């Protein structure tokens with residue numbers, strides 16, 4: 412675990428100014444990395460996509476600071492630890508700790524704050540909330556990173572959830588596959604596979620993260636029937652191009668990870684430098700759709716206090732009479748007679 416400047420300097424070249432930036436920024440937001448993730452940093456490249464995700468910079472300290480909660484998650488919490496936006500599913504925040512504190516994290520306000528960890532009594536309250544509401548059929552364990560918990564604790568949490576008849580599917584949101592692949596041991600994967608149907612969502616943002624170690628971690632889950640999907644964040648200077656996204660999604664499907672969401676980055680204190688315009692994101696989706704495997708194209712999403720809203724390029728170009736004019740991926744116009752108008 413790397414959480415001191417001295418250790419960090421074994422993996423990155425830092426100028427004296429950059430060293431001061433790490434210390435200044437960590438007053439506001441914690442930072443740390445696994446040795447594995449830091450070892451992916453290209454020492455010489457100040458714009459290395461791994462470095463930008465993990466090493467604090469001075470821009471994080473610019474602007475106003477507050478307890479940023481762009482999704483109003485604190486307001487949509489019926490019981491501590493539960494975030495509820497949707498009728499049939501909830502997110503349960505088990506911990507606010509992570510193996511790596513991503514500089515772009517949406518939950519930066521709580522990162523590393525153990526006051527937000529659910530203790531056993533807290534989890535019991537969450538459990539009764541779920542038991543008392545048969546409309547909850549999908550429970551997403553998130554954080555922070557749920558894999559910060561021990562296998563034994565996770566096993567106990569998963570078994571109590573599995574015992575609730577109306578909970579049809581369980582999901583774990585974890586970045587460990589990307590930032591701490593050795594966490595996914597065979598024992599851990601075997602333990603998880605006792606709770607089918609169990610789905611895992613992870614977050615790879617750049618092809619550099621798709622190492623042999625990451626592929627092995629993914630394989631331990633997928634080979635035991637646990638589907639793994641990817642939720643990337645669109646990050647300026649890291650993956651905001653058609654070329655990088657194409658390489659990322661192609662490499663993901665090669666290791667049997669299904670690209671699921673591409674999140675529009677959110678503007679909150681200390682993350683503004685990562686945010687692209689929505690038009691840039693739409694252009695990337697247009698550059699993927701049709702040019703690569705259909706199921707490799709993630710859904711571009713803006714997360715809001717009202718839920719996730721899909722952002723889609725417009726393929727319907729217009730209507731004339733009974734006809735709808737549609738644009739194909741390679742720019743050809745197809746005119747389709749609308750059957751509803753034929754009556």
Ligand SMILES: *Cc1c(COP(=O)(O)O)cnc(C)c1O
Pocket residue numbers: 494495496497500501502551719
């Ligand atoms: C993202 C999210 C979910 C899961 O959403 P899906 O679109 O089903 O993946 C559930 N609850 C909350 C609060 C979320 O933010």
Ligand code: SF4
Pocket residue numbers: 508509511512513515516517518519522554555556586
């Ligand atoms: S792993 Fe997820 S919750 Fe943890 S710091 Fe990164 S983005 Fe935030």
